[in-house]
Amino acid sequence: MSAKLLTGNGAAAWGARLAAVDYIPAFPITPQTEIIETLGAWIDHGKMDARMVTLESEHSMITAAGAAAATGVRVFTATSSQGLLYGMEMLYTVAGWRAPFVLVNVSRGLSAPITLEPDHNDILAARDSGFLQLHCATCQEVLDNTLLAYRLAEDKGVRLPVIVNMDGFYLSFTREPVALPDPETVGRFVGEYDAENIRFRASAPASQAVAVLGGSPYSYFRYETHLASQNALRVYEELGKQYSELFGRSYEPVEAYHCDDAEWVFVMMGCFATKAKAAVNQLREAGWKIGLVRPRLLRPFPGECFRRALIGKKGVAVIDQNISMGKGGVLYAELASELYGQSNMPAVLASFIGGLGGRDISSEEFFTIAATLREAVNENRTPPPRLLYTEKELREVRKLQAIAHVERQQLSAK
Amino acid sequence: MNESHLRRMKDLPSTHLLGAGTPMCAGCGGLQALHEIYDLLGAKTVFVNAAGCMTLLSVYPFTPFRGSWLYTAMASAPAGAQGVRDALDILIQKRRIGREEDLETVVLTGDGAAYGMGLSATSAAIERNLDFLYICYDNEGYGNTGQQYSGATPHAAKTSTSTGPSGYAGDKKDLFAIWAAHRPAYVATVIGAEPLDLARKIEAAKQLRGPRLIIALAPCPVGWGYSPEETVNVGKLAVKTGIWPLKEYIDGHVIHTKVPRSRLPVEDYLKVQNRFAHLFTPQRDEAMLVSLQTKVDDYWKNIA
Amino acid sequence: MYRIRFHGRGGQGIKTAGRILGNAFFHEGFQVQDAPRYGAERRGAPIFAYVRASRDVIHERGIIRHPDLVVVADDSLVPVPAAGILEGISRRTVLLVYSHDTDATWQARLSTSAKILVLPPPKKPTEVPEQGSVGAACVGAAARLIGVISADALRRAIEDELADAGPVVVRENVHYALDAYEYVGEHQGLVKEGGEPSARDYERPAWISLPFEDARVSAPAIYAAATSVEVRTGLWRTLRPVIDYARCNRCWWVCGSFCPDSAIDLGDQGYPQIDYDHCKGCMICVAQCPPHAISAIPETDAEQEQPAEIEP
Known part of the structure; x- marks a missing residue:
């Protein structure tokens, strides 16, 4: 096992290469493009025995990915943001085919206004599609979870496609030391793709993805997909143990950092959670009993793991890097539904929204979130949801609005 | 067209491969074409389908x-074919x-x-030179949702979204020319x-590799407004009036495979379908009828 | 943790410089994080790259707010607010500027408490690095100032990064880097690792609750024409096209039509005039002018003739 400095995109490409994928339908989009360029170069120079085809859209790309998986080859594909949404119809569709493959999504804020930097609204739009979701916080996790994702997707008790998610720029273009597992051991871990009865062969006619009429068979097929997704929680736990034995890095559905003795907890997903880790260290230095909980698996939702990690805590701050218009933070709402009505759950569950479109979250902001939690518990109230946004930022927006000729009296009338 | 062993109607298959019992409408012109095609393609096929009647x-x-069979979605059946073809390769x-x-x-x-x-x-898919066969059953509207107008609807036809006195204002898109422009x-x-003509073309397509595309005009009793038993008659009229030219593109050339010796008036085709009834009752729309006839005449002017 | 920011223009090897320094730290056994940052702009526009290195796992990510070392590969960027070179620098920051001007000149020009050190381009014109290698010279000096990177690790870092570009490029870049490494030798170890932010003593962010504003105000729309002229893309330029009006034959159209940026208009007399606030320095006008009346001169020379104002 050797370590190398790799970007998140590079780590994803290595994941696909080590998993010995057969087929890569592709379409370029920032900040994902480096993944397909890297794979394309390896194929062109004989370092990888796979076929890559650039389709004309993500909708077609995901169709081709699902169709190839349904024919019985191992498939990798990647996209981001608008691309994921352009292919959204097919995300739902191919998940229903029960065709296993892996898609890496490089998170990027959604239009409008169109932008380049990350938040999680793209990946959360795929939340209900049937794809499993693995969220990464480091480049190492991107590689390891790409390998885990194939085992998970192809598991007989699951057989669903998986999205491995990483944040644009903060992981995709950022190099970190990544241990490259030895290909032979990876080969033993990932194994050959056994397509079982999902295939097209002259000797074995099959009609896949056929229509149904009526809600009863429809409910059956849909709910079976839900059950398969739920199975993935146990399978991921088991695979994480195997991975740890082979490669020395362990993966659990939910990462709990300094949680055992913690009274206060940050909950975040994606790579901004490592910023929260730094803040946890700094707060502990100042005497705070605080920790971080981060879901790696978002679908299936690891509710029980959350409950175990949060039991008996005084206050929990969920920092959502996404916003459901008219509702608020998505992870906050999902977590609340898991904790409600359970005994010995945190008294205060507070919602913060930050990091939209890659907006930084400073250490001072993490400290202030912790302080806000403590104040709320002392006063026995839940604080209102808070967007992490400063006066100075609004002043800067005012300057932009002046250039855009937004009429002053309209502004001042407010 | 290549020399074919299909010289006469009696050379066509007499038993049929496509299973009965489908929910297609009685008298469906599309299903008729598909079952004729399937006899020739056989079971060593995977049909990749987009949203529609079929x-x-x-x-x-x-x-x-x-x-x-693999159902994909409305927009991306050729991409599904790409995935299947690549995976098999x-x-x-x-x-x-x-x-x-x-x-x-x-x-x-x-x-x-x-x-x-x-x-x-x-x-x-054509520009990537995908090795596949595309079959479009063209019933000239969004048939599965109740015959709203589509890019294939002919000028003046009434559909459930062109109900005014003049019918559909647009013109049927020349998909044959669009496909041929890709040089597949x-x-x-x-x-x-016209089963013999159809069979010879499917035979020809089977001999070739790369993108091969077939448009089957699919007379639709429900959408076009005629009784199911008339499907073949309506289809024959489409050919005899010159409305539906039977042709093929191969090696850069377009060849008409059936040139009607004396074309029947277009009116003969229009008047048997309810979707054109407004051209005849309560009074004849002479201007429109002349204009439709002229379009067909202009098409054939330079052909054989 | 070491926190280092590189500033330069697209095309000067800034991304590469960051990666070379990252490689060098990695060879010395550090945990490393490096990344370039650029927007939608292209060659010539300001970009930056950052490197973090620590003996421990690095959790911090994204932009570096309080750098220990800021390396400026293009001194014309210092006065450009958008380049953000002076963001978050303090008494303990070292500012390394690749420049013809002296330390004292820069110290006088910038009212900052940061330590300023100049890395001058070589005196012999034949020795001056190509644009793409300026970053290598800067990274050589940076490595020495940091003090924990050996010349050997630096060399290996360059070899790793540039192997695909071939041995000649590797040799040249190693040469520039090692020259700079030697040049700043007396300042070895000047850059000190920064500490962690304190959770005992910090300033709370001035959060606000965003007010509701109706869609006439809060939709992302611009209610005016050609506001882009407020963006001074002239700052991207490293070469300046200069018209010799004695040779211009007033053809009316060639330079102005081909200029992609609408930066050449005709004046009253029918002579073209270049809008240096917006000319990006592509030199299409120089290449296309039929009587060869437009020539390219280095922007630094042009500035010496006509000193540019430094914004406060």
Whole structure:
């Protein structure tokens, strides 16, 4: 096992290469493009025995990915943001085919206004599609979870496609030391793709993805997909143990950092959670009993793991890097539904929204979130949801609005 | 057209492969064309389907196909064909299956997908030189949703979204020319009412590799407004009046495979369908009839 | 943790410089994080790259707010607010500027408490690095100032990064880097690792609750024409096209039509005039002018003739 400095995109490409994928339908989009360029170069120079085809859209790309998986080859594909949404119809569709493959999504804020930097609204739009979701916080996790994702997707008790998610720029273009597992051991871990009865062969006619009429068979097929997704929680736990034995890095559905003795907890997903880790260290230095909980698996939702990690805590701050218009933070709402009505759950569950479109979250902001939690518990109230946004930022927006000729009296009338 | 062993009607298959029992309407011109085509393509095929009437061919747990089938979505059946074709090639190349397990990849869509939503995916599949056969059953409207106008609807036809006194204001898109402009291996128009012509073209397409595209005019009793038993008559009239030219594109040339010696008036085709009834009652729309006839005459002016 | 920011223009090897320094730290056994940052702009526009290195796992990510070392590969960027060179620098920051001007000149020009050190381009014109290698010279000096990177690790870092570009490029870049490494030798170890932010003593962010503003105000729309002229893309330029009006034959159209940026208009007399606030320095006008009346001069020379104002 050797370590190398790799970007998140590079780590994803290595994941696909080590998993010995057969087929890569592709379409370029920032900040994902480096993944397909890297794979394309390896194929062109004989370092990888796979076929890559650039389709004309993500909708077609995901169709081709699902169709190839349904024919019985191992498939990798990647996209981001608008691309994921352009292919959204097919995300739902191919998940229903029960065709296993892996898609890496490089998170990027959604239009409008169109932008380049990350938040999680793209990946959360795929939340209900049937794809499993693995969220990464480091480049190492991107590689390891790409390998885990194939085992998970192809598991007989699951057989669903998986999205491995990483944040644009903060992981995709950022190099970190990544241990490259030895290909032979990876080969033993990932194994050959056994397509079982999902295939097209002259000797074995099959009609896949056929229509149904009526809600009863429809409910059956849909709910079976839900059950398969739920199975993935146990399978991921088991695979994480195997991975740890082979490669020395362990993966659990939910990462709990300094949680055992913690009274206060940050909950975040994606790579901004490592910023929260730094803040946890700094707060502990100042005497705070605080920790971080981060879901790696978002679908299936690891509710029980959350409950175990949060039991008996005084206050929990969920920092959502996404916003459901008219509702608020998505992870906050999902977590609340898991904790409600359970005994010995945190008294205060507070919602913060930050990091939209890659907006930084400073250490001072993490400290202030912790302080806000403590104040709320002392006063026995839940604080209102808070967007992490400063006066100075609004002043800067005012300057932009002046250039855009937004009429002053309209502004001042407010 | 290549020399064919299909010289006369009696050379056509007498038993049929496509299973009965489908939910297609009685008298469906599209199903008629498909079953004629399927006899020649056979069961070593995988049909990749886009949303349309024929999506209902395979409703769990029933399928008429003796080979394979994959339903995708309205816009991306050619991309589904790409995935299947590539996967089969990979499996054969990596010796995970033998050549005898190979399948012909066939896209099957209506005109809604072919002329509209799926055109970008088709264009791209042709430019990538995908080895596949595309069959469009063209019933000149969004038939499965109740015959709203599509890019394939002819001028003046009434549809459920062109109900005014003049019918549909647009013109039927020339998909044959659009496909041919990509210079694929083969393009042809067919109709179920001319089974020998159809069979020869499918035979020709089978001999070739690369993108091969077939548009089958699919007379639709429900959408066009005529009794089911008239499907073949309406189809024959489409050919005899010159409305539906039977032709093929191969090696850069367009050849008309059936040139009507003396074309019947277009009116003969229009008047048997309710969707054109407003051209005749309560009074004749002479101007429109002349204009429709002129368009057909202009088309044929320079042909044979 | 070491926190280092590189500033330069697209095309000067800034991304590469960051990666070379990252490689060098990695060879010395550090945990490393490096990344380039650029927007939608292209060659010539300001970009930056950052490197973090620590003996421990690095959790911090994204932009570096309080750098220990800021390396400026293009001194014309210092006065450009958008380049953000002076963001978050303090008494303990070292500012390394690749420049013809002296330390004292820069110290006088910038009212900052940061330590300023100049890395001058070589005196012999033949020795001056190509644009793409300026970053290598800067990274050589940076490595020495940091003090924990050996010349050997630096060399290996360059070899790793540039292997695909071939041995000649590797040799040249190693040469520039090692020259700079030697040049700043007396300042070895000047850059000190920064500490962690304190959770005992910090300033709370001035959060606000965003007010509701109706869609006439809060939709992302611009209610005016050609506001892009407020963006001074002239700052991207490293070469300046200069018209010799004695040779201009007033053809009316060639330079102005081909200028992609609408930066050449005709004046009253029918002579073209270049809008240096917006000319990006592509030199299409120089290449296309039929009587060869437009020539390219280095922007630094042009500035010496006509000193540019430094914004406060």
